[in-house]
Amino acid sequence: MKINEIFFSIQGEGIYTGEKMLFIRTEYCNLRCSWCDTKYSFNEGYSMTIEEILNKIEYYRKNNNFNWLCITGGEPLLQKDLNGLIKKLYKKYKILLETSGSLNIKRFLPLYNLVYKDIDFKLPSSSMYNKFNYNNLRYLKKGDYIKFVINDENDFNTAIKEIENINIETQFIIQPVWDSNVGWLADKFMGYNIKNTRLMLQEHKYIYGNKRGV
Numbered sequence: 001m002k003i004n005e006i007f008f009s010i011q012g013e014g015i016y017t018g019e020k021m022l023f024i025r026t027e028y029c030n031l032r033c034s035w036c037d038t039k040y041s042f043n044e045g046y047s048m049t050i051e052e053i054l055n056k057i058e059y060y061r062k063n064n065n066f067n068w069l070c071i072t073g074g075e076p077l078l079q080k081d082l083n084g085l086i087k088k089l090y091k092k093y094k095i096l097l098e099t100s101g102s103l104n105i106k107r108f109l110p111l112y113n114l115v116y117k118d119i120d121f122k123l124p125s126s127s128m129y130n131k132f133n134y135n136n137l138r139y140l141k142k143g144d145y146i147k148f149v150i151n152d153e154n155d156f157n158t159a160i161k162e163i164e165n166i167n168i169e170t171q172f173i174i175q176p177v178w179d180s181n182v183g184w185l186a187d188k189f190m191g192y193n194i195k196n197t198r199l200m201l202q203e204h205k206y207i208y209g210n211k212r213g214v
């Protein structure tokens with residue numbers, strides 16, 4: 001697998017915010033979101049075998065107490081050994097997979113049911129709108145969620161429209177782009193009755209700042 005970085009931190013996004021996790025960030029992404037905050041993952045990576053990754057996880061485990069792993073990117077579904085890695089880990093850890101929502105999860109990860117999923121839904125300001133693969137809605141289970149990152153009013157209105165059209169029970173997260181003014185978004189959010197939707201910020205960036213490896 002091509003790995004960009006492995007680090008221990010606090011999950012700052014989505015419904016598992018606040019959980020201690022070991023993050024495994026893979027290299028490369030098929031999208032190029034305008035506001036991407038992990039561009040360094042596009043082509044900075046090194047090869048690691050599954051065995052080496054397992055050893056690294058055990059190394060962190062010796063000194064830290066965690067039950068969660070977060071496999072993120074980049075786009076982790078593009079790593080062909082991902083299934084093999086998850087097969088080795090799912091009995092011992094809870095695994096959260098963060099994906100852009102653009103690739104068919106079942107096709108790229110037949111073991112998709114063994115992980116919790118944070119699935120992005122890209123909105124117009126990202127320049128990647130219409131990339132969402134609607135087949136992914138069929139693969140959601142309890143504990144998964146769909147995340148909308150919002151930069152402006154058009155993004156917000158588009159997210160509302162998409163949420164209303166998604167006819168399944170799941171959790172939705174609305175999250176402002178980092179460093180944007182969130183007051184207007186909170187006001188808009190309070191004015192709508194949107195099903196199963198929470199407004200959340202990026203907690204880890206409030207704790208550590210907007211930097212790499214946290």
Ligand code: SF4
Nearest residue numbers: 029031033036074100
């Ligand atoms: S999907 Fe994620 S990693 Fe890929 S470009 Fe968008 S924000 Fe960056």
